[in-house]
Amino acid sequence: MHSPLEEMYSYERWAINALLVAVFLVAVGVGLHEIGTDNPLSESLYQHYLDPIVGESSGDSGYNYYNTITYAVVLGLFVVVISSWLRHLGIDPSDASVIALLPFVTWAAFGEIVEDAEMFGTGLAPYFVSPGIHFQGAFWVVLAGAAAYSHNGSKADDEWVSAKIESIATLMILLQLVIYGTSIAGSSTVSSDQISMWPMLLAASAALLAPRLMRSSTSGFTPVQRTVYLVGMGGSMIFLGALLSYSAANPPPTENLWPPVVVIGVPASLAFVMHTQGKPAADELASLGFVAGILPPGLTEEEYHAMSSPDKDLIEELRLKASMAQPLIFLAVAGQLLDGLATWIGIDIFGYHEKHVLSSGIIDLFDTALTFTAVKLGLGALIWYFFAMANFEHRQQHLRLLIGVAMLVVGMAPGLRDVGRLALGV
Numbered sequence: 001m002h003s004p005l006e007e008m009y010s011y012e013r014w015a016i017n018a019l020l021v022a023v024f025l026v027a028v029g030v031g032l033h034e035i036g037t038d039n040p041l042s043e044s045l046y047q048h049y050l051d052p053i054v055g056e057s058s059g060d061s062g063y064n065y066y067n068t069i070t071y072a073v074v075l076g077l078f079v080v081v082i083s084s085w086l087r088h089l090g091i092d093p094s095d096a097s098v099i100a101l102l103p104f105v106t107w108a109a110f111g112e113i114v115e116d117a118e119m120f121g122t123g124l125a126p127y128f129v130s131p132g133i134h135f136q137g138a139f140w141v142v143l144a145g146a147a148a149y150s151h152n153g154s155k156a157d158d159e160w161v162s163a164k165i166e167s168i169a170t171l172m173i174l175l176q177l178v179i180y181g182t183s184i185a186g187s188s189t190v191s192s193d194q195i196s197m198w199p200m201l202l203a204a205s206a207a208l209l210a211p212r213l214m215r216s217s218t219s220g221f222t223p224v225q226r227t228v229y230l231v232g233m234g235g236s237m238i239f240l241g242a243l244l245s246y247s248a249a250n251p252p253p254t255e256n257l258w259p260p261v262v263v264i265g266v267p268a269s270l271a272f273v274m275h276t277q278g279k280p281a282a283d284e285l286a287s288l289g290f291v292a293g294i295l296p297p298g299l300t301e302e303e304y305h306a307m308s309s310p311d312k313d314l315i316e317e318l319r320l321k322a323s324m325a326q327p328l329i330f331l332a333v334a335g336q337l338l339d340g341l342a343t344w345i346g347i348d349i350f351g352y353h354e355k356h357v358l359s360s361g362i363i364d365l366f367d368t369a370l371t372f373t374a375v376k377l378g379l380g381a382l383i384w385y386f387f388a389m390a391n392f393e394h395r396q397q398h399l400r401l402l403i404g405v406a407m408l409v410v411g412m413a414p415g416l417r418d419v420g421r422l423a424l425g426v
Helices: 012-032 040-057 066-091 095-101 103-116 130-149 159-184 186-191 198-213 225-248 257-288 301-306 311-324 327-351 357-364 372-387 393-425
Strands: none
Touching: 012 040, 012 066, 040 066, 066 357, 066 393, 095 103, 095 225, 095 327, 095 393, 103 130, 103 225, 103 393, 130 159, 130 225, 159 198, 159 225, 198 225, 225 393, 257 311, 257 327, 257 393, 311 372, 327 357, 327 372, 327 393, 357 372, 372 393
């Protein structure tokens, strides 16, 4: 029998082992704490990681150098491990998967804003701060994908497959409504502020109808992509409905309403320009069967560098422009700018403070958050250049996909959360 381990790169095996060690250490630390045994592992675990999570759900405890570095390393390990898993399962690594995952960026952002508004019950609130929010989002992505996986490449009638996918997605949206909606409706904030839940219920009703109403617009997705997209979209609509309920009961100041236009509009314009400028070059490469940054099947990076051909010359000539048209790249770049603008407006104009230690250090350099905005814009340019110039082997497409998605999420999600929080005045 063929073993998936035989397909793995050495760095993928290393990443799996590193994650297993991390899980083991966390389990031991929590276990020793629960039985009342004093030890350095438990003390460090709670001081630097678990207590800040609980603290942020009840205020704004912020980050420290320990958890900031650890979260970055763990994110990288997950990217490597999950990419090997997706490759083994044969999941489509194309741009369509980037679009399918996009609703979970808004899902995370809206969920965190709901937590900022203290609309969750005490039982769920700690799971809507980092890193719990990311594990939660990943759980729904995996659950949705797993439920639809048996229909990937199905030979059954398209109408029958569509009906099955819609039923799965509707059921998972309903499950989110039951879990999150009941927690929101029963929270102390909803009770004390006498918040009407009608906006959330209307949004939830629209979310439950969305899988059927969006059948034609999602027909280009595979069953897995379509289910993930619809489940993320439905969950986002539920959280957005909760925020509309909050804003109806606590109308935000009118001066708080212009930042979303700037923070979302400027990066959206940048993404549009990148796509428009890069599309002719991308189309020219696509007509020859090439994608900028991805090598043809069976060709290694060493072989590519050693070869000499007109095709290679054309790829090298067009790759910088062609890469701009890829959603993976222009969304990741736009996400970095979005985060930078939201931070600048929130801190310098509205008096918010930065809780991430690295970001705070950058801002303190010149005592203005414009420094951070400039750094994020530079990081966006670096992301574009990296993906434009790097050569990923055909078997590494999933790794490329997840690196890009990670860059997109760490920029766009906190940026949307910051500007949403600012607009609501929470």
